[in-house]
Amino acid sequence: MTKDQMFTRRRLLLGGAALLGAAGVAGTTALLTGEGSPGPARGAATAAGPGARPAFKPSSYRLQPIAGYGAPPLRRRTLVPATVRSRPYLRVDGRGRTMVLTFDDGPDPRYTPDILRILRKHDVRAMFFVCGEMVDRHRNLLREMADDGHAVGNHTWSHPLLTSLSRSRIHAEMSRTSEIIEKAHGEPPLWFRAPYGAWNRATFEFGAELGMEPLAWTVDTLDWRAPAAATIADRVEKGAAPGVVVLSHDAGGDRTQSVRALREYLPELLDSGYRITVPQRRYA
Numbered sequence: 001m002t003k004d005q006m007f008t009r010r011r012l013l014l015g016g017a018a019l020l021g022a023a024g025v026a027g028t029t030a031l032l033t034g035e036g037s038p039g040p041a042r043g044a045a046t047a048a049g050p051g052a053r054p055a056f057k058p059s060s061y062r063l064q065p066i067a068g069y070g071a072p073p074l075r076r077r078t079l080v081p082a083t084v085r086s087r088p089y090l091r092v093d094g095r096g097r098t099m100v101l102t103f104d105d106g107p108d109p110r111y112t113p114d115i116l117r118i119l120r121k122h123d124v125r126a127m128f129f130v131c132g133e134m135v136d137r138h139r140n141l142l143r144e145m146a147d148d149g150h151a152v153g154n155h156t157w158s159h160p161l162l163t164s165l166s167r168s169r170i171h172a173e174m175s176r177t178s179e180i181i182e183k184a185h186g187e188p189p190l191w192f193r194a195p196y197g198a199w200n201r202a203t204f205e206f207g208a209e210l211g212m213e214p215l216a217w218t219v220d221t222l223d224w225r226a227p228a229a230a231t232i233a234d235r236v237e238k239g240a241a242p243g244v245v246v247l248s249h250d251a252g253g254d255r256t257q258s259v260r261a262l263r264e265y266l267p268e269l270l271d272s273g274y275r276i277t278v279p280q281r282r283y284a
């Protein structure tokens with residue numbers, strides 16, 4: 001597929017999503033709710049529509065005819081601001097048998113391209129919690145994620161144990177990463193995940209300040225211990241259930257087994273009727 005075809009495909013995907021949004025079709029996205037998630041999001045599924053990205057940037061409105069001619073301009077939807085929480089979301093709304101696959105610590109040119117290829121082959125959107133210093137070295141991979149419609153989350157700049165850092169260093173780790181993601185991916189991250197799952201009040205406060213909601217996981221594949229691919233696939237398949245968020249890695253060591261496992265479990269999940277998607281924030 002050429003770059004141009006890819007671009008066209010992306011426009012089609014975005015256009016299709018926008019149409020679905022306009023028609024008010026429910027259940028096309030994974031909204032956050034359910035056990036283990038903070039209270040305020042419980043009503044999310046009914047309150048929010050499908051969270052497709054806006055099809056147009058505000059600057060393109062200037063190209064619209066002034067009132068009286070042509071179709072009315074599309075109204076850009078407003079994201080409900082992130083709130084300071086006391087614990088992260090552990091799962092998403094499982095309606096429509098949705099599940100979320102997340103890949104942490106990348107991007108890594110040794111493994112991320114293979115993961116992107118597998119996801120593309122199955123026409124599946126996933127989530128990448130990236131580290132700023134990795135993005136800095138491999139910006140092209142963030143562009144590829146954007147082209148394929150994947151969600152990118154903030155996983156700090158250098159993957160430290162945040163709970164051992166001062167507030168100002170925590171802030172720097174998080175804000176620098178949001179900035180570079182916005183530059184490389186085209187949109188600022190809407191989600192944050194603390195390395196090692198080590199959250200504290202500062203991480204929730206700065207996350208909300210930077211416009212991000214905290215997302216942890218439901219099923220840990222423990223792939224960082226480099227078990228056999230079959231073991232990783234087994235953990236995903238045994239843990240599969242509506243609303244489950246799966247944690248695995250596309251960087252941070254030898255991830256050959258993680259890639260091989262994805263090739264096994266992704267078609268299995270799809271054959272079992274799961275819809276693999278990315279979490280959506282609520283819109284006003």
Ligand SMILES: [Zn+2]
Pocket residue numbers: 104105155159195196
């Ligand atoms: Zn990590």
